[in-house]
C-alpha cells in the first residue's frame with residue numbers, strides 16, 4: 001500500500017482538525033459534575049472553593065509559562081550568540097551587582113505573589129464556616145455510608161450500580177444535600193484509609209480509621225456531582241463512586257422524610273431509633 005506524502009499529509013491534517021473540533025466540543029457538550037471525553041481542563045466549578053482553585057490553577061499556569069519562555073529565550077541567546085564559533089574571544093566578566101540583585105529579588109517577589117493567593121485559598125478550604133447541616137461520610141471496603149445527624153440521624157449505604165449511568169459512577173443511594181447551604185462533611189474510615197473526593201466541589205479529604213476529618217462545601221448549582229474514592233484501599237477501590245445530588249430546600253425536606261422511612265430498617269440506624277424511642 002503506497003501513499004503519496006501529500007495525500008498522507010492531507011489525511012493527517014484532516015484527523016488533527018477533526019480531533020481539535022472534538023476537543024472544543026467535548027467540554028461544552030459534557031454534563032456538569034462528571035468527567036467528559038477529551039477533557040483537558042478541570043471540571044466546571046460548583047462551589048466557591050472550586051472557583052478559587054480554578055483561578056489559582058490558571059494564574060500559576062500563566063506564571064510558569066512566562067517564566068519557562070523567558071528561561072528558554074535566555075538559553076537560545078546564549079547558545080546562538082556565545083558559542084565558540086560566534087564568539088571566539090570570551091568576556092572575562094565575573095560580577096555584575098545590578099543583575100545579581102535583580103535575579104535574587106525578582107524570584108522572591110514572584111514567590112510572595114504566589115504565597116498570598118495560595119494561603120488565602122488554604123484558609124478558605126480549611127476554615128469551615130458555620131454549617132447548615134452535617135453529613136457523616138464513612139468509607140468502607142468498598143462502598144460509602146452517609147449519615148445525617150442533624151436531619152433525623154438516619155444512615156444508609158451507597159453502592160455502585162453497574163447498570164446506572166454514568167458508567168462506574170452511578171450508585172443505588174445518592175448523598176443528597178440542599179443547594180446554597182454550607183454542608184460540613186465529617187469523614188472516617190471503617191476499615192482502611194479511603195478518601196472522599198468530589199472534583200466539582202474542590203474537596204478531597206482522607207477517611208482514616210479512628211479519626212474524624214472535616215471539610216466543607218457550599219454547592220451553588222443543583223444537579224448530580226460525582227467523585228471517586230481517592231486513596232488506594234483494596235481490590236474494589238475503583239468501584240466505590242461518590243454521587244451527590246444537589247437539590248432545592250423543599251426537595252431536600254421531602255427527601256429527608258422519605259429517607260427516614262426508607263432506611264429505618266438499616267441496622268446502622270438502630271442507635272437512632274433507640275434514641276428516639278427514649279425521648
Ligand SMILES: [Cu+2]
Pocket residue numbers: 139140193194195229230231232233237240
Ligand atoms: Cu476506598
